[in-house]
Amino acid sequence: xxxxxxxxxxxETRQLAARYRQTTGxxxxxxxxxxxxxxxxxxxxxxxxxxxxxxxxxxSDSREGQKVIIKxxxxxxxxxxxxxxxxxxxxxxxxxxxxxxxxxxxxxEMYQASKADISDALTGKDSKNxxxxxxxxxxxxxxxxxxxxxxxxxxxxxWSN
Numbered sequence: 001x002x003x004x005x006x007x008x009x010x011x012e013t014r015q016l017a018a019r020y021r022q023t024t025g026x027x028x029x030x031x032x033x034x035x036x037x038x039x040x041x042x043x044x045x046x047x048x049x050x051x052x053x054x055x056x057x058x059x060s061d062s063r064e065g066q067k068v069i070i071k072x073x074x075x076x077x078x079x080x081x082x083x084x085x086x087x088x089x090x091x092x093x094x095x096x097x098x099x100x101x102x103x104x105x106x107x108x109e110m111y112q113a114s115k116a117d118i119s120d121a122l123t124g125k126d127s128k129n130x131x132x133x134x135x136x137x138x139x140x141x142x143x144x145x146x147x148x149x150x151x152x153x154x155x156x157x158x159w160s161n
Contacts, residue, residue, distance in 0.1 A: 010037050014105035021103070027074060035072025035099040038107045042148050043097065045070075055093040066094040073137055074101040075108070084140055086133040089119035097147075098140050106150070113144035 017028045036056055040047045045057035059066040071084045098111045121143050
């Protein structure tokens with residue numbers, strides 16, 4: 001039996017990552033794992049351990065059977081435009097969930113976007129990033145739907161912008 005529960009480890013990881021960034025000015029590469037954990041708990045996703053699949057989780061309830069990529073981004077006070085990692089619409093997935101964190105690595109909001117919405121955004125005539133499959137957090141929020149926020153938890157009716 002493990003000495004630490006996963007909940008306790010995640011709590012300590014958040015604290016360590018926040019203190020490390022406050023001390024050094026650079027971020028530890030833990031946001032992705034924390035995002036996977038938080039999205040799975042909040043949105044009832046089943047996490048997978050096989051990275052070769054190209055997606056992180058499988059949905060249940062309203063996302064039943066959907067293949068979900070989970071991305072995370074801590075939002076610090078910086079002048080840079082925050083971006084999310086690459087998304088390849090050619091791969092086998094259905095949804096992307098973006099978890100946004102505050103500077104203490106606590107989740108603030110979660111957005112989801114479908115493969116069709118991502119593909120349209122990346123191939124649109126105004127897209128500057130269609131070759132790399134990258135997009136800004138702001139662009140993702142525009143095309144996505146907010147499905148969770150810290151104040152209320154998961155939304156019964158998905159709010160879209």
